[in-house]
Amino acid sequence: GIQVEQSPPDLILQEGANSTLRCNFSDSVNNLQWFHQNPWGQLINLFYIPSGTKQNGRLSATTVATERYSLLYISSSQTTDSGVYFCAAVQGAQKLVFGQGTRLTINP
């Protein structure tokens, strides 16, 4: 089955900095989603982006399907952006395969 790898595993930044999180996947995908897991464990949808570029406020994402990677950009980071970010891919069925996550810490 498809493999999903995220990098870096940990990222520590100062408030106001920009960050880039990467997600590599091993095969073509029907779906690529980015999530932010809140402190209570819920996965919050950030982007549904099997290809192309989308933006939502300070967050944007780009998926280059032909090269099998996706990037999540966070600009002007705030302490509330801290947490774990997951990407997950679907290949042919309603079965998300998750990466191991990137733990982002934004210090004031």
Next chain:
Amino acid sequence: KAGVTQTPRYLIKTRGQQVTLSCSPISGHRSVSWYQQTPGQGLQFLFEYFSETQRNKGNFPGRFSGRQFSNSRSEMNVSTLELGDSALYLCASARDRTYEQYFGPGTRLTVT
């Protein structure tokens, strides 16, 4: 529109017992999937139900089972609980013919 809801939110059980978790999808969503999250294994797919039928299954033992009702609500059951079943169990729903999934708040199960 209300989001995905899961009950209970927290649960403590003893080894050998069984447990049933419930998930109500977003209105109009007929696909419901279940995932297990542990510190060691990360987020893993358990199974997916669509129109009361199990459509996809992950690599979990038969102690893990589920079902879906005609109103799309789903339950998962874990029998003969083991310490390793302690985890956050997440439910997600999706619209027909789309792959975008929306998650509930999860049920945190502790097995002692």
